Amino acid sequence: MKRLHRFFQTPEAIAGALILALLVIMALAAPLLFPGDPQAIAGPALLSPFQHWSLPLGTDRLGRDVLAELFHGARTSLAVGLTAAAAALLVGAVVGTMAGFAGGLIDEVLMRITDAFQTVPSFLLALAFVSIVGPSLGVVIAAIALGAWTGPARVARAEVLSIRERDYVAGARVIGMHPLEIAFREVLPNALPPVLALSSVIVAAAILTEAALSFLGLGDPNRVTWGGMIAEGRTVLRTAPFLSIVPGIALVLTVLGVYLAGEGVVESTAVRRSLS
Amino acid sequence: MTALLSIRDLTVRYRRGGVEVTALKGISLDVEAGERLAIIGESGSGKSTLALAIARLLARSARVGGTIEWSASLLQKSQSVTPPSGLPAISPARGEIGSLVAGSPSATLETGESRDDGLISPLAGEMPGRVEGGVPERRPSAIGDNNIPLLGRDIGFVFQDPSSSLDPVMPVGKQIAEVARTHLNLAWADAYAKAKTLLERVRLPDPEAALRACPHQLSGGQKQRVAIAAAIAAGPKLLIADEATSALDTIVQAEIVSLIRGLVTEDGMTLAFISHDIALAATLAERIAVLRHGELIELGETDQILNAPRHAYTRTLLDAHLGLDAKPLLDRQGASA
Amino acid sequence: MTVLAVSNLSKRYRRGGKPFAAVDDVSFEIGPAETLALAGPSGSGKSTIARLALRLLEPDAGRIQFEGADFLALSGAALRARRARLQMVFQDPLAAFNPRSIVARVLDDPLRIHGIASRSERPRRIAALLERVGLDAGLAARAIHEISGGQRQRVAIARAIATRPSLIVLDEAVSALDVSVRGQILELLLDLQRQERIAYLFISHDLGVIRAVAHRIVILDAGRVAESGDARTVIASPQSAIGKALVAATPRLNRIKTP
Structure with a gap:
């Protein structure tokens, strides 16, 4: 309760939370407000926004409802962004903890693998992965996580290296605890805070990467995505710029919201640390 | 003796995790000029808070009541020279720290009373929190800067x-x-030469090399010697040692204590020695103040405290001391190998 | 019959590129229900020896016999099982526990790991352990950071005795405590020693405390044994230079009469 209160102390946090709340409501309300297939034809093609009351944001080249697409696109963006970030954080934290805690050869091997992933641009990695395996929601999530887990892994390892030397880890060894239990029960939870601080950056990057993949036609073809909408609108950019601008604005607002909320969390925990 | 500072009814409260904690409750205490006073107590007794309050180092959020009056005449001699900005402007010839200053109001000195010339902040019942860069952040109004001690200088x-x-x-x-330059107005070369003299005075082996060493290259005891050198660089009237030897082993602790004793005597400094160890405090101090739960429960000459403690708690502390003459616990329990 | 026999133990580190011996050819023995003190200035190797004896560090040379078996030969599950008999209490009771844990979890771990009590039986055992070290059983639900330093050190002792060890390493275990609490903790340790016949490797820089509780003493200097013997005899008339310096540096209360 106190944490929540402190979180809402900063205007950034409030703005971020509001944007994210709006986004979540959009995603949850999409099937209720726009039941049926958002990719179905709803009216005449290329209807400009605010022309018809039932199609407030107009229609695209094929006559699909842009507002319905926007709402359903929010589902994809959030689902992919959050899941990919969660997967990246989980993999990163586990790899980093193993490397930092085990040391020696295991550390060497794990960190060289991390290096290998980090030297390849993460977008190229995602691109290559989706091209090979074929586009579907799960594959896109995996592709994005593949390029995003190295940061959390490095942060977790650095934190674990310092925690490893603390007395309570020695204490856990003295009572005969299994090394894996020490690593994941004693060390990992205490190494998490700085790793979680990365989450807003990773979620934002994942949403952008998903949009970029969809823009290139590598998104799940059965789902509406904002990146796909921008790609759709690109061909008629001169005559119907709103088709690209509307999902573009949604994307910018989403990333902004994630950043601001993340900033708010960091700020509120920083206050808590300085108090204790 | 003249009181260097008089603490009257000092109360310090601060908030920790939403709860208000009273660290000090109505402490009244005179620190005599030139004496060695030990302030002892267990954890949570408020001894460190008292030290910080005297040095005006309390966190800004701390709520402070009561007064700490400094004897104006006993503070630095440069009162008349000190510009109102509070910046130090002390004549470079600061060798004679111990001697009292010509030109200070001798009447005050003679009477030994400094009631009305050294009030720090009787006004709002609050003290300015911390001193930064030598200038108090919040200065109490209507009081001259002269009687506000400067950390580092005084x-x-x-x-x-x-x-x-x-x-x-x-x-x-x-x-x-840096300390010598800031407070003594020395040129850099002179200040550096003084630093070397100070390192010799705190008996660092090879002071020449130590001048250029970074703290991590020194042992714990050597670092504490450096910290003492920095603390006495400007020739302060009062030296506060807050658990200064607690992190050191017995041998180094004894060396540092004897170093402090020597320096205090040579320079005529007043010493406030904060410690949890009554035996250690007794080897150094002329008077001992015993704190418990933020209250001053006993104050007296070292001999009296050791041999005729008035308060039961002081007796408990003395009895809990495990000296080399104490009866071993092993025997008390009647178990032996 | 010895509980722990350490012979010719050595551990070298590199400091500033140069090798130096933290522990150099150290030997000693501890018998059942005996307290052996390791004393010496900081950097003399006391804590390193403690960590070597507990296999938290691996020695470069030397032998460690624990309860008659080669302790250095153990590894993996065998070593973890053996650890039940050799416990440790740290100097800083706050640093010795996972900051997120509660008292019950701290005491539950050793009971669970060594299969000492079934899940349903453990809460009762935890309560008994807390009472054994003079704490209220109701403390079990409290977080480690909520209780006082003295209480934490009692919890640390409860954790150490949970597995019925034959030896507990006490690494400056009372140095961070207030004097009034320190006396009680020392009494508790002595009481446990009498009841359970636990041997202590008592590491301290404070000769006064050592004299109060230890049977024998080993004084270390720069990783080597400077002198050893009966604790009171050695402290009363130290022979080595470092022993003399330690005795001379120990603060004394010059009380004219004892009340």
């Missing part, structure tokens, strides 16, 4: 952990010279 403070009180990446010579 008060030397030695903390428990020298690793955190010294700049880890600055050579120690520079750190000490």
Whole structure:
């Protein structure tokens, strides 16, 4: 309760939370407000926004409802962004903890693998992965996580290296605890805070990467995505710029919201640390 | 004796995790000029808060009531020279720290009363929190700067952990010279020469090399010697040692204690020695103040405290001391190998 | 019959590129229900020896016999099982526990790991352990950071005795405590020693405390044994230079009469 209160102390946090709340409501309300297939034809093609009351944001080249697409696109963006970030954080934290805690050869091997992933641009990695395996929601999530887990892994390892030397880890060894239990029960939870601080950056990057993949036609073809909408609108950019601008604005607002909320969390925990 | 500072009804409260904690409750205490006073107590007794309050180092959020009056005449001699800005402007010839100043109001000195010339903040019942860069952030109105002691110039403070009180990446010579330069208005070369003299005075082996050493290259005891050198660099009237030897082993602790005793005697400084160890405090102090739960429960000459403690708690502390003459616990229990 | 026999133990580190011996050819023995003190200035190797004896560090040379078996030969599950008999209490009771844990979890771990009590039986055992070290059983639900330093050190002792060890390493275990609490903790340790016949490797820089509780003493200097013998005899008339310096540096209360 106190944490929540402190979180809402900063205007950034409030703005971020509001944007994210709006986004979540959009995603949850999409099937209720726009039941049926958002990719179905709803009216005449290329209807400009605010022309018809039932199609407030107009229609695209094929006559699909842009507002319905926007709402359903929010589902994809959030689902992919959050899941990919969660997967990246989980993999990163586990790899980093193993490397930092085990040391020696295991550390060497794990960190060289991390290096290998980090030297390849993460977008190229995602691109290559989706091209090979074929586009579907799960594959896109995996592709994005593949390029995003190295940061959390490095942060977790650095934190674990310092925690490893603390007395309570020695204490856990003295009572005969299994090394894996020490690593994941004693060390990992205490190494998490700085790793979680990365989450807003990773979620934002994942949403952008998903949009970029969809823009290139590598998104799940059965789902509406904002990146796909921008790609759709690109061909008629001169005559119907709103088709690209509307999902573009949604994307910018989403990333902004994630950043601001993340900033708010960091700020509120920083206050808590300085108090204790 | 003349009181260097008089603490009257000092109360310090601060908030910790939403709960208000009273660290000090109505402490009244005179610190006599030139005496060695030990302030002892267990954890949570408020002894460190008292030290910080005297040095005006309390966190800004701390709520302070009561007064700490400094004897104006006993503070630095440069009162008349000190510009109102509070910046130090002290004549470079600061060798004679111990001697009292010509030109200070001798009447005050004679009477030994400094009631009306040294009030720090009787006004709002609050003290300015901390001193930064030598200038108090919030200065109480209507009071001259003269009687506000400057940390570094008038008060030397030695903390428990020298690793955190010294700049880890600055050579120690520079750190000490910085203090001398700031407060004594010395040219850099003179300040650096003084730093070397100070390192010799705190008996660091090879002071020449130590000047250029960074703190991490020194042992714990050596770092504490450097911290002491920095604390006395400006020739303060009062040296506060807050658990200055607690992190050191017995042998180094004894060396540092004897160093402090020597320096205090040579320079005529007043010493406030904060410690949890009554035996250690007794080896150094002429008077001992015993704190418990933020209250001053006993104050007396060292001999009296050791041999005829008035308060039961003081007796408990004495009895709990395990000296080399105490009856071993093993025997008391009747178990032996 | 010895509980722990350490012979010719050595551990070298590199400091500033140069090798130096933290522990150099150290030997000693501890018998059942005996307290052996390791004393010496900081950097003399006391804590390193403690960590070597507990296999938290691996020695470069030397032998460690624990309860008659080669302790250095153990590894993996065998070593973890053996650890039940050799416990440790740290100097800083706050640093010795996972900051997120509660008292019950701290005491539950050793009971669970060594299969000492079934899940349903453990809460009762935890309560008994807390009472054994003079704490209220109701403390079990409290977080480690909520209780006082003295209480934490009692919890640390409860954790150490949970597995019925034959030896507990006490690494400056009372140095961070207030004097009034320190006396009680020392009494508790002595009481446990009498009841359970636990041997202590008592590491301290404070000769006064050592004299109060230890049977024998080993004084270390720069990683080597400077002198050893009966604790009171050695402290009364130290022979080595470092022993003399330690005795001379110990603060004394010059009380004319004892009340």
